[in-house]
Amino acid sequence: MKTPNVTLNNGLKMPMLGLGVYQTRPGKETEQAVIWALEAGYRHIDTAAVYKNEADVGRAIRASGIPRADIFLTTKLWNADQGEDAVLKACDQSLDRLGVEYVDLYLIHWPVEGKRKESWRGFEKLLDQKKVLSAGVSNYTERHLEELLGSSSLVPAVNQIEFSPFLYQKKLYEYCMRRGIQLEAYGPLTQGKKLDHPAVQAIARNRERTAAQVLLRWAIQHEIVVIPKSIRQERIQENSQLFDFSLKAGEMETLDGLNENFRTCWDPTDAP
Ligand code: NAD
Numbered sequence: 170m171k172t173p174n175v176t177l178n179n180g181l182k183m184p185m186l187g188l189g190v191y192q193t194r195p196g197k198e199t200e201q202a203v204i205w206a207l208e209a210g211y212r213h214i215d216t217a218a219v220y221k222n223e224a225d226v227g228r229a230i231r232a233s234g235i236p237r238a239d240i241f242l243t244t245k246l247w248n249a250d251q252g253e254d255a256v257l258k259a260c261d262q263s264l265d266r267l268g269v270e271y272v273d274l275y276l277i278h279w280p281v282e283g284k285r286k287e288s289w290r291g292f293e294k295l296l297d298q299k300k301v302l303s304a305g306v307s308n309y310t311e312r313h314l315e316e317l318l319g320s321s322s323l324v325p326a327v328n329q330i331e332f333s334p335f336l337y338q339k340k341l342y343e344y345c346m347r348r349g350i351q352l353e354a355y356g357p358l359t360q361g362k363k364l365d366h367p368a369v370q371a372i373a374r375n376r377e378r379t380a381a382q383v384l385l386r387w388a389i390q391h392e393i394v395v396i397p398k399s400i401r402q403e404r405i406q407e408n409s410q411l412f413d414f415s416l417k418a419g420e421m422e423t424l425d426g427l428n429e430n431f432r433t434c435w436d437p438t439d440a441p
Contacts, residue, residue, distance in 0.1 A: 172212060173412060175394060177326040178349040181303055183274070184241050185389055186409060187213030189355065189398035195222045198400055203229035205402045207240075209409045215329075215355075215396040217245035217278055218263050227267035242267065243274040245307060251277070251284035256291030260300055275301040276329055280313040282441045286320050293323055305329065307355075308437040311344050318348070327394075329353040334387055334424040335363050335431035342391070353394040358384055358408075360433040368427060372420050379407055386411050387424045 174182035188206035193199045199222040203214055207229070216226045223244060230240055244267065250259035260275060275295060277288055295301040305327030306317070318324065328345050332338060332354035345352045363369065364380040373380045381397070381404070388395045389411055397408045416424070 171210065171412070172409070175351055175392065177303055177351055178324055179303055179326055181273070181326070183327070183351065183394060184211075184213040185394050186211060186385075186411060187215045187241065187243070187394065187396040188405065189215045189396040190222055190226060191217070191220055191355075191398055193220070193222055193398065193400055195225055199225035200229045200232070202400045202405065204233060205405045207233045207235055209406045211405075211409060212239055213241040213243070213396070215243045218247045218250070218259065219245070219278065223263055223266040224268070227269060231268065237269060241273045242269065243276065244272050245276040245278040246288065248279050248281050251281045251288045253287040253291045256288050257294060260295050264300060271300050271302060274303045274305055274327060276305045276307045276327065279308050280306070280437060280440055285313070286317070289317060289321055289323065293321070296323075303327065308435065308440070310437055310440070311341055313437070313440070314344065314348070314350070324348060325350050327351045327353050329355055331356040331432055331434050332388065332393060333357055333359050333363070333384060333431070334369075334427040335359055335429055337425060337428035342393075351394060353396065354388045355396060356433045357388050357395040358397050359431065362433060363431065366427070368423055372416070372423065376414060376416070378414060381408055382411060383416070383424070386414065386416055387421065390416055390421060
Protein backbone atom coordinates (compact mmCIF):
# COMPACT_ATOMS: atom_id res chain seq x y z
CA MET A 170 0.00 0.00 0.00
CA LYS A 171 1.38 3.41 -0.91
CA THR A 172 2.14 5.65 2.04
CA PRO A 173 1.22 9.34 1.76
CA ASN A 174 3.89 11.93 2.50
CA VAL A 175 3.98 15.05 4.55
CA THR A 176 5.97 18.01 3.26
CA LEU A 177 8.57 19.27 5.71
CA ASN A 178 9.43 22.94 6.26
CA ASN A 179 12.39 22.55 3.89
CA GLY A 180 10.15 21.33 1.06
CA LEU A 181 11.25 17.68 1.31
CA LYS A 182 8.74 14.87 1.55
CA MET A 183 8.57 12.38 4.40
CA PRO A 184 6.42 9.23 4.36
CA MET A 185 3.84 9.27 7.14
CA LEU A 186 4.64 5.67 8.07
CA GLY A 187 8.05 4.25 8.89
CA LEU A 188 9.42 1.15 10.58
CA GLY A 189 11.06 1.73 13.97
CA VAL A 190 13.94 -0.54 14.94
CA TYR A 191 14.53 0.35 18.59
CA GLN A 192 15.27 -2.86 20.54
CA THR A 193 15.40 -4.80 17.30
CA ARG A 194 18.48 -6.96 17.67
CA PRO A 195 21.46 -6.31 15.41
CA GLY A 196 22.07 -8.91 12.71
CA LYS A 197 19.45 -11.09 11.08
CA GLU A 198 16.55 -9.78 13.21
CA THR A 199 16.94 -6.19 12.03
CA GLU A 200 17.80 -7.12 8.48
CA GLN A 201 14.73 -9.34 8.16
CA ALA A 202 12.35 -6.77 9.73
CA VAL A 203 13.53 -4.07 7.34
CA ILE A 204 13.22 -6.38 4.33
CA TRP A 205 9.66 -7.33 5.34
CA ALA A 206 8.80 -3.68 5.80
CA LEU A 207 10.14 -2.71 2.40
CA GLU A 208 8.25 -5.64 0.86
CA ALA A 209 5.08 -4.43 2.59
CA GLY A 210 5.51 -1.00 1.03
CA TYR A 211 7.24 0.96 3.81
CA ARG A 212 9.69 3.49 2.40
CA HIS A 213 10.87 4.97 5.68
CA ILE A 214 13.12 3.42 8.35
CA ASP A 215 13.93 4.94 11.75
CA THR A 216 17.15 3.85 13.41
CA ALA A 217 19.73 5.46 15.72
CA ALA A 218 23.42 5.09 16.48
CA VAL A 219 22.57 3.82 19.94
CA TYR A 220 20.36 1.02 18.56
CA LYS A 221 23.53 -0.63 17.20
CA ASN A 222 21.72 -1.86 14.11
CA GLU A 223 22.54 0.80 11.51
CA ALA A 224 24.75 -1.63 9.54
CA ASP A 225 21.91 -4.15 9.34
CA VAL A 226 19.44 -1.49 8.21
CA GLY A 227 21.86 -0.46 5.47
CA ARG A 228 22.40 -4.07 4.39
CA ALA A 229 18.66 -4.69 4.13
CA ILE A 230 18.13 -1.55 2.06
CA ARG A 231 20.82 -2.62 -0.38
CA ALA A 232 19.49 -6.19 -0.53
CA SER A 233 16.00 -4.88 -1.37
CA GLY A 234 17.16 -3.42 -4.66
CA ILE A 235 14.96 -0.39 -4.02
CA PRO A 236 16.75 2.80 -5.13
CA ARG A 237 18.25 4.68 -2.21
CA ALA A 238 16.42 7.84 -3.31
CA ASP A 239 13.07 6.11 -2.80
CA ILE A 240 13.73 5.39 0.88
CA PHE A 241 13.52 7.93 3.69
CA LEU A 242 16.21 7.03 6.20
CA THR A 243 16.51 8.52 9.67
CA THR A 244 19.26 8.09 12.23
CA LYS A 245 20.07 9.89 15.45
CA LEU A 246 23.00 11.48 17.20
CA TRP A 247 23.75 9.80 20.52
CA ASN A 248 24.24 11.88 23.69
CA ALA A 249 27.95 11.05 24.08
CA ASP A 250 28.59 12.51 20.61
CA GLN A 251 27.07 15.93 21.20
CA GLY A 252 29.19 19.03 20.46
CA GLU A 253 29.85 20.97 17.26
CA ASP A 254 32.84 18.91 16.04
CA ALA A 255 31.82 15.63 17.62
CA VAL A 256 28.59 15.74 15.63
CA LEU A 257 30.48 15.78 12.34
CA LYS A 258 32.47 12.71 13.29
CA ALA A 259 29.44 10.86 14.66
CA CYS A 260 27.47 11.50 11.49
CA ASP A 261 30.32 10.19 9.32
CA GLN A 262 30.42 7.06 11.45
CA SER A 263 26.67 6.54 11.10
CA LEU A 264 26.88 7.03 7.32
CA ASP A 265 29.72 4.48 7.18
CA ARG A 266 27.78 1.93 9.18
CA LEU A 267 24.66 2.49 7.09
CA GLY A 268 26.71 2.40 3.90
CA VAL A 269 24.99 5.50 2.49
CA GLU A 270 26.13 8.93 1.30
CA TYR A 271 23.45 10.82 3.21
CA VAL A 272 20.54 10.38 5.58
CA ASP A 273 17.20 11.98 4.89
CA LEU A 274 16.81 13.01 8.51
CA TYR A 275 19.34 13.34 11.33
CA LEU A 276 17.95 13.91 14.81
CA ILE A 277 19.47 15.08 18.06
CA HIS A 278 18.33 12.08 20.09
CA TRP A 279 18.07 13.88 23.41
CA PRO A 280 18.39 17.54 24.50
CA VAL A 281 21.69 17.25 26.38
CA GLU A 282 22.22 20.30 28.58
CA GLY A 283 25.15 22.55 27.69
CA LYS A 284 25.80 20.71 24.43
CA ARG A 285 22.64 20.88 22.36
CA LYS A 286 23.17 24.39 20.95
CA GLU A 287 26.68 23.49 19.79
CA SER A 288 25.37 20.27 18.28
CA TRP A 289 22.78 22.21 16.31
CA ARG A 290 25.60 24.28 14.77
CA GLY A 291 27.19 20.99 13.72
CA PHE A 292 23.86 20.01 12.14
CA GLU A 293 23.91 23.24 10.09
CA LYS A 294 27.29 22.18 8.70
CA LEU A 295 26.04 18.68 7.91
CA LEU A 296 23.21 20.21 5.90
CA ASP A 297 25.72 22.33 3.97
CA GLN A 298 27.79 19.23 3.29
CA LYS A 299 24.63 17.42 2.09
CA LYS A 300 25.33 14.51 4.39
CA VAL A 301 21.99 15.25 5.99
CA LEU A 302 18.98 16.40 3.97
CA SER A 303 16.84 17.42 6.95
CA ALA A 304 17.84 18.29 10.51
CA GLY A 305 15.59 17.59 13.45
CA VAL A 306 15.39 16.95 17.15
CA SER A 307 13.89 14.35 19.43
CA ASN A 308 12.52 14.49 22.95
CA TYR A 309 12.48 18.29 22.81
CA THR A 310 9.86 19.99 24.96
CA GLU A 311 8.52 23.45 24.20
CA ARG A 312 11.23 24.89 26.44
CA HIS A 313 14.04 23.19 24.50
CA LEU A 314 12.51 24.30 21.20
CA GLU A 315 12.18 27.90 22.40
CA GLU A 316 15.85 27.91 23.34
CA LEU A 317 16.85 26.48 19.95
CA LEU A 318 14.70 28.91 17.96
CA GLY A 319 16.11 31.78 20.00
CA SER A 320 19.67 30.94 19.03
CA SER A 321 19.42 29.64 15.45
CA SER A 322 17.56 30.51 12.28
CA LEU A 323 17.47 26.82 11.37
CA VAL A 324 14.02 25.58 12.39
CA PRO A 325 14.02 21.81 13.03
CA ALA A 326 12.16 19.95 10.29
CA VAL A 327 10.92 17.36 12.79
CA ASN A 328 10.49 16.79 16.51
CA GLN A 329 10.25 13.09 17.33
CA ILE A 330 8.53 12.56 20.66
CA GLU A 331 6.57 9.86 22.41
CA PHE A 332 2.96 10.32 21.39
CA SER A 333 -0.21 8.23 21.56
CA PRO A 334 -3.79 8.83 22.73
CA PHE A 335 -2.51 7.86 26.18
CA LEU A 336 0.19 10.52 25.98
CA TYR A 337 -1.64 13.20 24.01
CA GLN A 338 0.79 16.11 24.34
CA LYS A 339 -1.62 18.60 22.89
CA LYS A 340 0.24 21.79 23.84
CA LEU A 341 3.52 20.62 22.37
CA TYR A 342 1.70 19.29 19.30
CA GLU A 343 0.04 22.66 18.67
CA TYR A 344 3.30 24.51 19.32
CA CYS A 345 5.09 22.41 16.69
CA MET A 346 2.23 22.77 14.20
CA ARG A 347 2.32 26.58 14.56
CA ARG A 348 6.04 26.70 13.86
CA GLY A 349 6.07 24.28 10.95
CA ILE A 350 7.89 21.59 12.89
CA GLN A 351 6.58 18.18 11.85
CA LEU A 352 5.68 15.98 14.79
CA GLU A 353 6.75 12.35 14.62
CA ALA A 354 5.33 9.84 17.11
CA TYR A 355 7.52 7.24 18.72
CA GLY A 356 5.89 4.61 20.89
CA PRO A 357 2.70 5.12 18.85
CA LEU A 358 1.53 1.66 19.95
CA THR A 359 2.40 2.27 23.62
CA GLN A 360 4.82 -0.64 23.12
CA GLY A 361 1.71 -2.80 23.03
CA LYS A 362 0.70 -1.94 26.61
CA LYS A 363 -2.65 -0.25 25.92
CA LEU A 364 -3.86 -2.25 22.97
CA ASP A 365 -6.47 -3.98 25.11
CA HIS A 366 -7.98 -0.72 26.40
CA PRO A 367 -11.80 -1.12 26.11
CA ALA A 368 -12.34 2.18 24.23
CA VAL A 369 -9.69 1.28 21.66
CA GLN A 370 -11.03 -2.26 21.37
CA ALA A 371 -14.58 -0.97 20.83
CA ILE A 372 -13.49 1.31 17.97
CA ALA A 373 -11.42 -1.51 16.47
CA ARG A 374 -14.43 -3.84 16.55
CA ASN A 375 -16.72 -1.26 14.94
CA ARG A 376 -14.26 -0.50 12.17
CA GLU A 377 -13.22 -4.15 11.70
CA ARG A 378 -9.63 -3.12 12.30
CA THR A 379 -7.08 -4.02 14.94
CA ALA A 380 -6.32 -1.93 18.01
CA ALA A 381 -2.83 -1.23 16.62
CA GLN A 382 -4.31 0.12 13.39
CA VAL A 383 -6.71 2.34 15.35
CA LEU A 384 -3.88 3.91 17.38
CA LEU A 385 -1.75 4.50 14.28
CA ARG A 386 -4.66 5.89 12.29
CA TRP A 387 -5.46 8.32 15.12
CA ALA A 388 -1.97 9.81 14.83
CA ILE A 389 -2.10 9.91 11.02
CA GLN A 390 -5.39 11.83 11.15
CA HIS A 391 -3.67 14.36 13.39
CA GLU A 392 -1.04 14.66 10.60
CA ILE A 393 1.61 13.03 12.72
CA VAL A 394 4.21 10.68 11.26
CA VAL A 395 4.28 7.22 12.92
CA ILE A 396 7.12 4.73 13.22
CA PRO A 397 5.69 1.56 14.82
CA LYS A 398 8.15 -1.18 15.63
CA SER A 399 7.67 -4.87 15.03
CA ILE A 400 9.89 -7.80 14.12
CA ARG A 401 6.97 -9.99 13.03
CA GLN A 402 6.03 -10.05 9.37
CA GLU A 403 2.28 -10.18 9.92
CA ARG A 404 2.37 -7.23 12.32
CA ILE A 405 4.64 -5.21 10.03
CA GLN A 406 2.02 -5.73 7.31
CA GLU A 407 -0.89 -5.03 9.65
CA ASN A 408 0.70 -1.78 10.81
CA SER A 409 0.94 -0.58 7.23
CA GLN A 410 -2.78 -0.99 6.43
CA LEU A 411 -3.72 2.51 7.53
CA PHE A 412 -4.68 4.39 4.42
CA ASP A 413 -7.85 2.67 3.29
CA PHE A 414 -10.05 3.70 6.21
CA SER A 415 -10.58 6.68 8.44
CA LEU A 416 -11.83 7.26 11.94
CA LYS A 417 -14.97 9.31 12.37
CA ALA A 418 -14.94 12.59 14.27
CA GLY A 419 -16.58 10.95 17.30
CA GLU A 420 -14.00 8.17 17.35
CA MET A 421 -11.18 10.71 17.15
CA GLU A 422 -12.73 12.58 20.08
CA THR A 423 -12.95 9.41 22.14
CA LEU A 424 -9.29 8.68 21.49
CA ASP A 425 -8.34 12.32 22.18
CA GLY A 426 -9.93 11.87 25.59
CA LEU A 427 -7.74 8.95 26.68
CA ASN A 428 -4.71 10.96 27.76
CA GLU A 429 -3.20 9.81 31.05
CA ASN A 430 0.40 10.93 30.52
CA PHE A 431 1.34 7.31 29.99
CA ARG A 432 4.96 6.88 28.94
CA THR A 433 6.89 3.83 27.88
CA CYS A 434 10.19 5.64 27.48
CA TRP A 435 12.18 8.46 29.05
CA ASP A 436 10.48 11.67 30.16
CA PRO A 437 12.21 14.87 28.99
CA THR A 438 9.83 17.19 30.89
CA ASP A 439 12.40 18.11 33.52
CA ALA A 440 15.51 17.77 31.35
CA PRO A 441 17.40 21.01 32.10
P1 NAD B 1 5.85 0.94 19.65
O1 NAD B 1 4.78 1.72 20.31
O2 NAD B 1 6.06 1.05 18.20
O3 NAD B 1 5.57 -0.56 20.08
C1 NAD B 1 6.26 -1.65 19.53
C2 NAD B 1 5.75 -2.93 20.20
O4 NAD B 1 4.33 -3.03 20.05
C3 NAD B 1 6.32 -4.19 19.56
O5 NAD B 1 7.54 -4.52 20.15
C4 NAD B 1 5.24 -5.21 19.85
O6 NAD B 1 5.37 -5.71 21.17
C5 NAD B 1 3.98 -4.37 19.78
N1 NAD B 1 3.32 -4.42 18.46
C6 NAD B 1 3.76 -3.91 17.28
N2 NAD B 1 2.84 -4.08 16.31
C7 NAD B 1 1.81 -4.73 16.88
C8 NAD B 1 0.56 -5.17 16.39
N3 NAD B 1 0.19 -4.97 15.13
N4 NAD B 1 -0.27 -5.82 17.25
C9 NAD B 1 0.08 -6.02 18.54
N5 NAD B 1 1.24 -5.58 19.07
C10 NAD B 1 2.10 -4.94 18.25
O7 NAD B 1 7.20 1.27 20.48
P2 NAD B 1 8.69 1.73 20.21
O8 NAD B 1 9.47 0.67 19.53
O9 NAD B 1 9.19 2.20 21.52
O10 NAD B 1 8.56 3.00 19.25
C11 NAD B 1 8.60 2.91 17.85
C12 NAD B 1 9.90 3.44 17.29
O11 NAD B 1 10.11 4.78 17.72
C13 NAD B 1 11.15 2.73 17.79
O12 NAD B 1 11.34 1.47 17.22
C14 NAD B 1 12.21 3.74 17.46
O13 NAD B 1 12.53 3.71 16.09
C15 NAD B 1 11.52 5.04 17.85
N6 NAD B 1 11.81 5.47 19.23
C16 NAD B 1 12.46 6.64 19.41
C17 NAD B 1 12.77 7.08 20.69
C18 NAD B 1 13.50 8.38 20.86
O14 NAD B 1 13.95 8.68 21.97
N7 NAD B 1 13.62 9.19 19.83
C19 NAD B 1 12.41 6.33 21.81
C20 NAD B 1 11.72 5.14 21.61
C21 NAD B 1 11.42 4.73 20.32
